[in-house]
Amino acid sequence: MSDIKVPTVAELAANGKSPDILFWVGCAGSYDDRYKKVTLAFVKILHEVGINFAVLGPEESCTGDPARRAGNEFLFQMQAMANIQTLNGYEIKKIVTACPHCFNTLKNEYPELGGNYDVIHHSEFLQQLIDDGRVKLKDGGTFRGKRITYHDSCFLGRANNVYEAPRKVLEALDVELVEMKRCGVNGLCCGAGGAQMFKDAEPGKKDINVERTEEALATGANTVAVACPFCMTMMSDGMKAKEKEEEVEVLDLAEMIVEAKGL
């Protein structure tokens, strides 16, 4: 891990430079211990490939997605306006993020408030790097032939029709992709969307993440690939609830690439 630079946009600007792409880390990517590993993995890939990127660092702030989904439109718009001021101030054109919720909000909901950016999810970005030959996975590396299932994030899938990119990345890793009973457009939610991440579930028979984890386990996969910080939490918790956390790993696509390439 030698000398990986994570410049902030402010630092670049001070030197009269600007990034080609802004990496929007998101709250989970910044604070959640598990997802910080995904942030680091993605940064390693950006560094390895030599992308001219930067982060907002301390200037980043919640997109407002959980507030909006929970009904607090005021708070959402306050957050959005502040972020848009920052982003427009730095003349940001292109954004990549590893969070489907940030992705959806930045891409679909900021334009109406004056923030127009070319927003891309890290799964799509990784797919492009692979397609362009900038990330080379010789024979797939460590994941070759492993039985892996992919859990669709609702905010990536149904919300934005991104189903292909994550699967293409897995294909490049040469894994044996096994789909769950409900996948793609019919994929079952992990249970965290719509601000559920931030409160307990209503009374019911079962937790949604346990239901989904059971489906993942039924595929016989030994790794569950995810592309969302909330799915990561929910599926990892689900594995613990089923006492399978030793046998079945829950990994983000970026982490898999880093591991496969031994970065």
Place this chain on the structure above:
Amino acid sequence: MAIISQIVFAVLLLVFLVILTMRIRRIKSNIQLGRSGGPVGDKGKRWSNVILLAFGQKKMFKKIVPAVFHFFIYAGFILINIEVLEIILDGLLGTHRLFAPFLGGFYAILISFFELLAWLVIVACVIFLIRRNILKTPRFVKPEMKGWPALDANLILIIEIVLMAAILSMNAADQVLQDRGIGHYVLTGSFAFTSFLKPVFDGLAAGPLMLVERTAWWFHIIGIFAFAIYVTYSKHLHIFMSFPNTYYSRLTPQGQMDNMPEITNEVKIMLGMPVDGEASPPPEGMRFGAKDINDLTRKNLMDAYSCTECGRCTAECPANLTGKKLSPRKIIMDTRDRMEEVGYSIQKGGKGLEDGRSLLGDYITKEEINACTNCNACVEACPVGINPLDVILQLRRYVSMEESGSPAAWNAMFSNIETNFAPWKFSAQDRFAWADTLKNKT
């Protein structure tokens, strides 16, 4: 004699049309209780939705078995209407099988085709009755289906069977009369799917036979009139509403929530930013989010009239699947029930929206809307372009912004965002700490 039946028919037709018009007006004014939406835009995409979803039943075909049988009923319904046109003209003009002489040999082929459809409709309805009442397919026996909704569904299937049986007996009796060369019974050639029923009626003398044929004829057409009126009170209204409803379905990405421009203005004022146009405060009495049906959009209300109560949304809902109270179908059914309640009250000169009741609270509880994960599975599943999530989100906005009644954990999340700019209680200063483990941050 003939003239009397013509007059009776004309009067019936007129009464039917008057009632139908009144019902359509009622439904229209109920929908207009809602907020009007913005400009529709992109007509091409909208028409393609109508063609794919409504005409083509694209989403129905996600479940192939019901889709095929439903398609029989759908095709039967649309095509048999051509025969209804002939029946109406015959009734008014005092003719019998008006089209037969014009179409020649093709007439028998056409009628045979309708008969085939009629049989397929009967088969499909019987299978659907079995699925609902004997196999008890889970999505048909959820709590919101108890009582009237279940009865409504069964009634429709039974009425359809009876109407089809009438048309088939009418044709069979007609052919026996033709064979005997009686009266005005035009020779049409044999009908493929009722001629085998002729022996049933062969034993009857001409008089009773004509009575059977006429009774079946009248029964069929009056039945159709009555059914058309009944449909306007029933979930079966989707046979008309699915067309406009798919046209007006939103074209934006499913993940995108509608913006609230009235709030944008307030936020801009708070942040000292320039405001576009007149910076007028929101109108008196305007509510943020939705408490009752008049706060919802007209599309939401049109959704409610388009719902077939099929439960495909609820069957896919992660909250419902795991035993939570939330059912997206119930959200839509409640919206319709409340809208009908208000509309009926207004019609009677009653209190209407001011009756002290509301959609949120009296129909839909917070427990239901709080359980939604915004996963869009319901939206994706709905064959007629309904968006239950949109209603849920508007209700949540009301609870949060007008009542400050969100769950305590959400209120805590809000204050975290306000103070730490993250939904968790972490210091804003530590936002960039994740990079500390890298040797050289900059």
